Amino acid sequence: MADASTPNGSTDDGQAWQPQRKSIALVDDDRNILTTLSISLQAEGFTTRVYTDGETALKALLENPPDLAIFDIKMPRMDGLRLLQALREQSSLPVIFLTSKDEEPDEALGLAMGADDYITKPFSQRLLVARIRAILRRSELVKATPEETPQEDLPEPVVRGRLHLDPARHQVTWDDKPVSLTVTEFLILEAMATRPGVVKSRNQLMDAAYSDDIYVDDRTIDSHIKRLRRKFRTVDPEFAAIDTLYGAGYSFSDG
Known part of the structure; x- marks a missing residue:
């Protein structure tokens, strides 16, 4: 089930979004990780939306896509790999996986299925933010519109x-x-x-x-x-x- 609110008041319905700020969707069944990541990313200038299961996240990501999503691999009901597979049937949304040290085969499979990057737990917040910004820059270069570019x-x-x-x-x-x-x-x-x-x-x-x-x-x-x-x-x-x-x-x- 989605945790619709995040610590700084961002909401899943998008009402508190600031258009100039990039939005990040976080999908993890560990609420402590969701809260920690939300606070950290919001401090870096992002807005966040959080979801505690893959099925709820999939519906929301397709209906109201963020700029990037971060998935944990190990989740009940629908794990991160199944979520990515279902998402890729309809969306090219940039995705980062969160994995544990013993999940190397899942890392390779996730990249092969269309993930853009993965971060191994435990990880530094600075590394995660750097990876997020790198992927968003690459995405913006590819998707830059004539109206935004001379x-x-x-x-x-x-x-x-x-x-x-x-x-x-x-x-x-x-x-x-x-x-x-x-x-x-x-x-x-x-x-x-x-x-x-x-x-x-x-x-x-x-x-x-x-x-x-x-x-x-x-x-x-x-x-x-x-x-x-x-x-x-x-x-x-x-x-x-x-x-x-x-x-x-x-x-x-x-x-």
């Missing part, structure tokens, strides 16, 4: 055959049909589509999609590629524009 600084759309990728609006279409991608998926696709036919190694795709202080392994990039193909095949079952060169990496074909 015309001469806007990135040009990438058009490759049936693909239209617009970095200024974080929009992707295939045959004029929209394809919803997370920030990480968008950056991986952009890295390949800007140089069609050129094989990008997994390391190059990691560099394009993740900041230097986030470690991911080869399997994570492979999982993102699988998710990209699956999403494009929902609008075109014959989609085959992402090629695999085994042992070398991936490329985008605009033919």
